[in-house]
Amino acid sequence: MSVQLINVSHIYAQGTPFEFAALKDIHFSIDKDEFIGIIGHTGSGKSTLIQHLNGLLSPTEGSVVVDGVKMGDSKGDKLALRRKVGLVFQYAEHQLFEETVFKDIAFGPKNLGLSEEEIENRVRDAMEVVGLDFETYKERSPFELSGGQMRRVAIAGVLSMKPEILILDEPTAGLDPYGKEDILRSVYQLHERQKTTVVLVSHNMDEVARLANRVIVMSSGEILMDAPPAEIFTQVEKLNEIGLGAPDIICLMRALKKAGMDVDDQIFRAEQAKEEILRALKRGEGAPCSKI
Amino acid sequence: MLKDITIGQYYPVQSKIHDLDPRTKIVYTFVYIIILFFANNYVGYALGAGFLALLIAMSNIPLKFVFRSVKAILIIILITVILNVFVTPGNVLFRIGSLKVTDAGLINAAFMALRLTMLIVGTSIMTLTTSPISLTDGMEYCMKVIPGIRSYAHELSMMMTIALRFIPTLMEEADKIMKAQKARGADFETGSIFKKARNIVPILVPLFIGSFKRADELAMAMEARCYRGGNNRTRLYELSYSKNDRIAYIVTVVMVAMMIASRFLPLMRIPIQ
């Protein structure tokens, strides 16, 4: 499926002294099979943007087009969109409320009016994706789990709706490195195996650099850049200008090139950087660095 | 955004009334409410209305805001009026079915409505001109003078302060949880009242759990910052009276004197009826 935002603006508290334009004339679309990373500061409009993608917010101006059909303001339209576009909020574990993990993950499918059997299948599948053993955890209270596990239950609660597009707002915020890896791995596998379109909102450049095949940079309510990661992360100056900073690896590669080493300074993933440095050292044996 | 909603009805403008010490305003309002019940003749009511008008004029608050509070209790005023019109004995002016409308009933009703309006507007002026924070401060000081509740004064005001501090945070959180459940297909708008009430559980449970966690962490943070109740505690801002406060207290005394006079001095008694 595809979702398009056409000239979308969103103004909070319009007509009051608190009026605030969170989105300004946004033009943007999501297509099948993409893994989109959205980066930007707090307050850059990321959260407002993603809430337009599943009908939680309606544009003050402009329109949302889903599969070629313009979204109306009717509740039916919005509910239909929310079924197809899953949204995992930041600190998603704060939304857990049921007595057992099973019941909480089943909340979404139940709202869809599915049969008991289908609900159980979906809960089972969703738990498998996030790496929670069904038999071990289904009867546990979500509130007895660790922070990372609670986060995974919450994500499973959205996955069980079987969304075609999955949006995650800072899914790794506040977790330790191990917990972070777990979640990113699940999300990536979901994208690879089930062909779910993923939109990952993150402050973490490295996360986005590793996973996304398209990156959107937002700043004060506007889309500043929208391109494949290689094109985004090589624009170090521009990223620094809006205070986002570039990934470490690209900074290293540029510094090496500046110091006279013959390396490709467009590389931003660690694995590639290693290969490139080893190659360059073999190639340039004996030639000294011009300056350090 | 939701978190910018002001709590209470504080109307922030510059005025002599805004600048008064909150204690002065609390005492004045308290006294004003009591003397309103002393009024039993035209002069008394005129005094009550006169002092109120003076206060409104000095507060720089648009009349629209001043009288908005009356809207909230309009029903109560109406009920009072209707009861008074029909049950007060006197000369029957006309009848509606078996109900008699008397001249005394009409007059009584009118004055009752006036009294209630003055009562509400009088207290509104206090909340409109005092921020919830200084109101809390003022109340703590005032409660400390009253035996019986003196020992709870600090705790009560600390509770109010924390409530004021967390209302915006919790509203934001409630909004976020509601959206998160909506994203999972929850429906909060359709269905019977019973269904709607049940649908709110997925919001209330996380909100409660979140609040308990906050309370727990806040208590720990307060303890870590050496909080141990109100004993031996000092304040950044000690409330202090200025010249205007002294004037306001004199006005209060004058108002009480005049009201008593209106009730007991034959000269000033222009009785109703």
Place this chain on the structure above:
Amino acid sequence: MQKAIEIKNLQYKYSRDEEEIIAIYNMSLDIYEGEFVGIIGHNGSGKSTLAKLINGIIMPTAGDIFVYGMNTKDEEKIWEIRQKAGIVFQNPDNQIVATIVEEDVAFGPENLGVEPGEIRRRVDDSLEIVRMSEFKDRKPHQLSGGQKQRIAIAGILAMEPRCIIFDEATAMLDPSGREEVLECIKQLNKENHTTVVYITHYMEEIVDADRIIVLNQGDILMQGSPKEIFARVEELQEVFLDVPNITHLAYELKKEGLAIPDGILTVDELVENLCQFN
């Protein structure tokens, strides 16, 4: 050097669902006046428990903690301990008490019974140090996460502590908020000579620390300078910790046979070392 905190054979256990859990297992550790100590460990390694123990919010089940010579078990000294060794917690929202920024900063000294004039001075000074003076009349909920956390720091500073414990104080902030708070903390350590105990699970935040202590399952797994610690990439990964990207790349290159020293921390260091071969 004077010991700011002295931990002797510390043990802490609690029971949950009738199961006994040992959060801290026989730990001994000294932290010296003026030091910047980074404490790192994955969730459940006991690092937050340690913070609460130092502040006397919870009591050791065995062993002792001395804060500037005062035992946390000594009830008469508890307020002095908390004044001397303040603590900043993770969630900025849940440690701000008052509805106005400057009144919140005043909360600590008010509790200590400091004279109003002196409170005023401390509030102004503390806000100045964290560079939040212009926000003194704001409401906390109008501030960003990083700003709120700096207010929380000012609130501790106003008690005039000699040591501050930061318990994952940047975990809930975005990168710019994290940077502004971290910078503020480093400045406190350098200019005001405040002893800093910095608990985190972000390795890259403590590359400048004087000493790093790695906790695992309630025990000290290793301690040493950042260089010494970050040289032990494999051991760190075994306890689910991650080294900074650059350190990791240097380690990988070394494994490929390049003669690079252990514990590379910055881009510049790596460039310098790689250029030697070129």
